[in-house]
Amino acid sequence: MINRIITWCMANRFIVLIFLFAILGAGIWAVRNTPIDAIPDIGVNQQIVFLDWPGRSPKDVEDQAVYPLTTTLLGIPGVEVIRSNSMFGFGMINIIFEDKIDFYWSRTRVLERLNLGLKDLPEGVVPVLGPDATALGQVYWYTIENGYYCPDHPDEVFDTPGNCPKDGQPLIRSQYNLAELRSTQDWFVKFQLTAVKGVSEVASVGGYVKQYQIDVDPNKMLSYKIDMMKLIRAVKRSNIDVGAKVIEEGGMEFVIRGLGFIKGIEDIENIVIGAHSGVPVYVKNIGNVMLGPEFRRGALVRDGQETAGGIVLMRYGENPLEVIEGVKRKIEEITTGLPPGVRLVGYYDRSNLIRRAVNTLQKALIMALIIAVVVILIFMGQIRSSFIISIILPVGILLAFLVMYLLEVPSNIMSLGGLALSIGVMVDAGIVMTENIARHLGMASPREAKSAVVLRAAHEVGAPIFFSMLIIIAAFMTIFTLTGQSGKLFKPLALTTISAMGGAAILSVTVIPVLCVMMLGRRMRPLERNPIAKALQWGYRPMVRFCLNHGFVVLLFFLIFVIISLVPMVGAKIVTGPLSKALPLDRVPGVHKVFKKLEATLPGIKSEFMPPLNEGDLLYMPLLLPGASLTQVKQVLTKQTSTIKEFPEVITVVGKLGRAETATDPAPIGMIESIIILKPEEQWRPGMTKARLIKEIIQKTQIAGVTPIMTQPIRNRIDMLATGIQTPVGIKIFGSGLKEIERLAVEIENVIRGIPGSVNPYAERVGNKPYLEIAIDRKQVARHGINVGDVQSLIMTAIGGMNITTTVEGRERYPVRVRYMRELRDNVEGIERIFVDSPFGYKVPLRQLAKIVRVLGPAKIASENTLLYVRIFVDVDTETTGIIDFVKEADRVIKETVRFPPGYFITWSGQYEYEIESRKRLMTVVPICIVAIFFLLYVKFRSLSSASILIMALPFAFIGGIWLQFLLGYKFSTAVWVGYIALFGVAIEAGVVMIEYLLQKVKSEGSNRPLKEIIVDAALLRVRPIVMTTATTILALMAVMFSTGTGSEVMKPIAVPTVGGILTATLTNLLLVPVLFYWVNKRGYSDTRNEADRLLEKTTGSSSSDERGAPE
Known part of the structure; x- marks a missing residue:
């Protein structure tokens, strides 16, 4: 079939060239339109449901809202697990779907179930489906700050004081408070940025939401005989606009409006509540009206100064680079609409990471291209032949980009890394094809047509080179069986590699022969005259002769080398x-x-899930005890950000406590998230490393009772929303009682501390939140004719405060809140004196109706598929132990020392979960890869002996990878195993061509010469293309191995085993394959010609009577 394709292309050269230019044009267009990101979206396929229930305890949120809704959501098709978190005033439900479930289909199913679950929820609790964004959706973070401006030119804002560049006037600093900055964010900036194409949501964070506050004095209310409900009704009825249709006057139609919206504090103060002794009672008579901050559960601090800001969330499936650029353009547009002196300052910008990562891979890609071209030119010694081979590289890469665009695969470090890794292998087919054509032209008779020579040479190697590329593609196809994070991470790499390899294979049998006819001369200089070719043959001839004469010794040497290689792999x-x-x-x-x-x-090579991607920035996450107040946490945050800013390696540090107003942020008050923006490493202090900088930051910011966790922004978002574990290892203790679960968690934490390799284990203390519980005595309230609900309403309003209406001030909306004065409700004694109205006309103090006690309760309640659990975070010293080994030992110790009551159990989570899943899958994938390669070899040669000879290259390739991996200190990881999968395909490639040529040589010469001499001659003709393909592959991979910058830490582990394995695989193909071929064919050598004929007929369709396939 391949030979027929070659013949057709030679007969239709113009069509082939049109096909070539079409690929070039389409590929260039695809490069410009393919989305760009830093890494593939490896987050779980999930939807988030958010429930807002202000003022309610975590237990109320869990029992009355989250749990009933979770049971309703469990029946959705495709759901893997449902996790929930109930905290003070809100609840979040994370619904994890199988990866095969469509993102927007899952949203519609969740919305259907939410409608069903509404009937089970308390009045006023409305679940909301979170934004259509993923864990990687937070692409741009900014603050809104005061700056310096010129009164006469307020459109321009400056960072530092000075003089106006236009008129020389001194600049003045704007003095907007946190409430005004937050209002600008909420009612102007937020909506403008949300309108940008690709933005799903803009979440506000920090500052204060402005609120009209009515603080009433219950004593004055008592003297004026005003109760709380009467006050609430009066305020509500005084904040309303109405319409009365129209009237006609003078032929004109006038729309009638009744204006009654509250416009300020004075309007509220003058609201009439009732009358006393014939005198109106105003709101100002019974309390104070003021502007103040609404109750908040989050804050934002930049470099030690509190501020307000926002987070831009990208919509699912959008191009992050385009979205970020659109946001930046919109910020420039709206700058003139901001109050004078106010500026928007971005501090975390994903586009920086994207550009760094893409630039790293682009440099490696360009360097690999240059290296490959130079190596080809050196070995070929002919410019036109080198150009023909090199044309495969750009065309193959453009073809891969076209496939990426059609399949909607973004350009990121993995997809570009696949191209960089395949550069050297892509040209292998072109090298063999062009080298064989050039050699035939150099030896052809002057009377023979050039096209006939090219056709004959192309037929000779077309099938084996196409098949060898097919084997490499088959090896990479097994990567598509990976699942979870491993699959999402490496499938783009496999796709681009397969696309590039497939393109190279097609080009080698279609375009290369056509270009050779058009560009190569009629009389080529014989390639054997090339000094490199002469040197290779001169050195290789005695080596292959020695191996053939001492085959047993050679095989024994290879086997001993394999056995010895187990020592660095497994350990001494x-x-x-x-x-x-x-x-x-x-x-x-x-x-x-x-x-x-x-x-x-020699402890053996340890393992890890994945080498961490260096994002360039850090995320510092100290965890405080659940009893900590917002004020205390803010003090810690302010102190820590000020300290971190003093490090010379730090540009800025912005810390967030609590949560931003988005369903994608589940952080409690006690959790601090500080994004540390670092300078480029070349600007750091001499000798400073990232690990050392992290250690110094933690040491200088360490506070007693605060558990430090250092991670990275993207890594944290993925882990938080996927497993809820920010450390490499996490333990979840499940059970029915929260107190017992927490007791077990603390006990296990102490056990973990004594296990070698554990670092800072920390069990959540979820049950230590101070509660002030008001237990109503039903008998007492009944005696006074009071309903329990009336007491509860008073508690919510008088103590907690209630938003009773909302002002309409142009485009802005602000709540109006009523509450007792602070001094009357900020202690137990004041709460006990709160009066409750009795229907009998008198008032009863709360202390007579209820018992007020201080207790400890849950700060949060977490569940998984409705089972309660508490987490333990464990960092692991991976320099001394592997994560899986640590978990095995820890699990054994826990089971031996901790007694679990019936119904209580633990599971392990975090990166360990991903590593176990990846290891199980790889234990299946790698054998499948080897079996698939062997099957294809058997299909190609129809001979178990030939397939077995070639498969022998795999163990020797494996040990080469092991030694280089050991010497360079790389751990076993999914990335390393992907490198081995790539190696297995590449290792077979040269052997296929070698075996094919040995068969052809034996067929053409039969038993006329000694078999060893035939093998030596055939091997000598293959040594240059084999060494040439090996050199291009290894040297091109060196560009990846020695690359630096963002993304290189993920690609290097893939390249290392491939480079080491190719070296030993080449030695196997050059030295051991001829020996094994000789052993298999030496018996009955007189029948070897017949055996060779039989194999060639099966593989190429030719026989000994068809001499066109014989080499010159």
Whole structure:
């Protein structure tokens, strides 16, 4: 089939060229229109439901709202797990769907169930579906701050004081308070940025929401005989506009409006509540009216100064770079609409990370291209031949971009990394094809047509090179079986690699022969005259002869090398352990110490889920005890941000306590999230590293009772919304009683502390939140004719405060709140003196109707599929132990030392969960990859012996990767195993061409010459293309191995085993494959010609009677 394709292309060269230019044009268009991001979206497929119930305790939120709604949502198709968090005043339900479920389909199913669940919720609780954004949706964070401006030119705002550049006047600083800055954010900036294409939501954070506050004096209310409900009704009825249709006058129609909206404090003060002794009673007679801050559960601090700001959330599936650029353009547009001196300052901008990551991979890609072209030119020694081979690179890359665009795969470090990793392999097919054509042209008769020579040479190698590329593609296809975060991370890499390889394979049998006919001369200089080719053959001839003459020794050497390679992989215990058991070596002086030192020096290669991506910025997350107040947490945050800002490596630090007003932020008051924006590393102090900087920051900001966690912004968002665990390892303790769960959590925390490798284990103290509970005595309230609901309403309004109406001030809306004066409700004694109206006409103090007690209760309640749980966060010293090994040991110790009551159990979570899932999948994927390669080899050669010879390259390729991985200190990870999967396909490639050529050579010469001589001659003709393809692949991968910058830490582990394995695989193909081929074919050598004929007929469709396929 391949030969027929080659023949058709040679006969239709013009169509082939049109096809080539069409790919170029479409590929360039795709490059310009493919979305760009830093990393693939590896977050879970989830929807978030948010419930707002102000003033309610976590227990009320859980029992009355979250739990009933969770049970309703459990039946949605495709749901994997439902997690919920009930906190003070709100609840969040995270519904995790299977990855195959469409994002917007899942939203419609959730909305359907929310409608069903409304009947089970308390009055006033309305669940809201969160924004259509993912864990990576927070692309731009900004603050709104006071700046300096010129009164005569207020449109321009400056960061520092000075003089106006236009007229020289001194600049003045704007003096807007936090409430005014927040109002600008809420009623102007937020809506303008939400209108930007691709923005799902803009969440406000920090500052104060302006509120009209009516603080009433119950004593004055008593003297004027005014109750709370009467006050509320009066205020509500005094804040209303009405319409009365129209009247006609003088032929004109006038719209009638009754204006009654509250416009300020004076309007509220003059609202009439009732009358006393014939005199109107105004609101100002019974209390004070003022503007103040609404109750808040979050704050924002920048470099030690409190401020307000916002978070831009990108809509699912949008292009982050375009969204961020659109937001920045909109900010420039609306600057003139801001109050004089107010400015918007971005501090976390995902586009910086995107550009750094893409630039890293672009540099590696360009460097790999240059290296590949230079290597080709050196080995070929002919400019036109080198150009023909090199044309595969840009066309193959553009073809991959076209596939990315059509399949909606963004351009990121993984997809670009796939291209960078495949550069060297892409040209292999072109090298073999062009080299064979050039060699045939150099030896062809002058009378033979050039097209006939090219066609014959292309037929000779077309099928094997296409098939060898097919094997590489088949190896990468197994990556698509990965699931979870591993699958989302590496599938783009596999897709671009397969697209580039497939394009290279197609181009090598379609475009390359056509270009050779058009560009190569009729009489080519024989490639054998190339000094590099001569040197290779001169050095290779004695080596292959030696191997053929001493085959057993060569095979034994390779096998011993494989066995020895198990030591760096598994560790020295694989040798010292059996020796210590078999022999009494402990009695021999010094041997025991030598063994221990050897085991310490060679502990084996450890494992991890993934090498962490260096995002360039840090996220510092100290956790305070749940009893901490907002004021206390803000003091800690202010002190820490001021301290961190003093580090010379830090540009700015912005800390958030509590949550932003978005369903994607579940943070409680006691959680601080400080984004630390760092300078480029070249501007750091000499000798400063990221690990050292993190250590110094934690040391200088450490506060007693505060647990520090240092992570990165994107990593944190993914972990928080996926598993809720911010550390590498987490433990979830499930059960039915929250107190018992917390007791077990603290006990397990203490156990974990004693396990080697654990760092700062911390169990959530969810039950230590101080509560002030008012237990109503039903008998007492009944005696006074009072309803329990009336007492509860008074508690909510008088103590907690109630928003009773909303002012309409142009485009802005502000709540009006009524509450007792602070001095009458900020202590137990004041609360006990609150009077409750009796229908019998007198008032009863609350202390007679209820008992007020101080207790400890939950600060939050978390559940998973309705089961309560508490988390333990555990950091692991991965330099001394692997995460999986640590979990195995910790799990054993916990089960031995901790007694669990019936119905209580633990599960392990965090990155450990991903690593276990990835390891299980890889244990299936890697064998599938090997079996698939062997099957394809058998289909190609129809011979178990030939397939077995080639599959022998895999173990030797594997050990080469192991040694380089060990020497460079890389741990086993999903990225490393993907590198091995790539290696298995590449390792077979050169062997396929070698075996094919050996068969052809034996077929053409039969038993006329000794078999060893035939093998030597055939191997000599293949040594240059094999070494050439190896050199291009390895040197191109070196561009990735030595790359620096964002993203390189993910790509290097893939390149390392590939480079090391290709080296040993090449030695196997050059030295061991000829030996094995000789052993298989030496018996009955007189029949070898017939065997070769039979194999060639099956693989190429030719026979010994068809001499066109024989080499010159």
